[in-house]
């Protein structure tokens with residue numbers, strides 16, 4: 381793997397390090413005539429050089445969280461509470477985030493079909509202040525090489541539909557890099573790709589994190605991906621974070637029954653037998669301030685249906701009110 385080229389615009393050495401903080405985020409969606417909170421009270425922050433994985437079943441609010449952080453919520457969704465802070469500054473909901481870029485699951489939908497891919501990377505480079513057209517063109521060519529695209533000069537002139545899914549995702553990564561981001565938000569960027577290409581893209585993202593000291597947020601429902609890529613994991617269920625902690629700890633000593641269930645339901649689980657999670661996640665219209673997983677949880681007691689939950693503060697925490705009893709049960713099983 382060759383090293384990435386230098387960024388076009390270097391930040392001043394004394395510039396404050398970019399950081400992203402999502403603070404008590406609520407995202408509301410409109411359904412017919414009603415407005416419902418689909419994301420409730422999500423909080424996390426990120427350090428440079430770190431990868432945070434956000435995992436959870438479909439519909440748990442991962443994409444809305446990430447899009448809210450980017451200022452790119454879809455039509456029908458809006459921030460209804462909480463703050464997004466970049467470099468300590470509170471962002472307006474649709475304000476362009478400095479030093480933050482995002483890549484999506486569907487690069488074809490995210491690319492402009494009427495513009496050659498080289499032009500689109502140039503446009504991204506030109507969005508940086510003080511960059512000339514000539515510099516942007518050279519940068520686009522270099523970035524195509526950086527992201528592992530051979531025959532870069534020819535591919536610069538191609539249209540998005542002429543490229544494979546893997547190449548399109550590399551183009552998206554090149555566009556993100558053209559803005560010299562310090563935080564890169566990745567919304568299931570490899571889900572649509574075959575396994576070999578997926579590994580290559582994950583390797584490239586990890587290289588970007590290491591060599592550029594970029595903070596990565598990686599949204600996925602694939603636990604194998606987070607196990608290999610992330611230092612920290614936040615587990616989302618029904619619009620909220622139910623557990624967050626160092627990846628190795630969350631994966632080996634989960635504190636929330638939902639995380640356990642996700643692990644058991646993972647086809648990559650080596651030790652545990654594969655056990656799909658029974659039932660379905662609740663719809664946002666039925667969200668409560670008590671445990672939202674209780675209806676599907678084998679450990680739930682009456683208290684779980686009456687006592688409100690809160691996510692603790694600390695390196696590895698969950699919002700399960702039976703966390704300590706669960707730990708004792710686990711030790712009992714292990715003994």
Ligand SMILES: Nc1ncnc2c1ncn2[C@@H]1O[C@H](COP(=O)(O)OP(=O)(O)OP(=O)(O)O)[C@@H](O)[C@H]1O
Nearest residue numbers: 409418437438439440441442443444454455456457
């Ligand atoms: N534009 C929208 N309009 C209305 N409802 C939406 C919109 N986007 C998402 N939702 C709803 O908000 C909830 C959270 O969706 P979100 O896409 O964030 O989940 P997710 O965890 O990213 O799921 P997936 O893994 O399938 O992408 C779901 O109930 C979904 O149906």
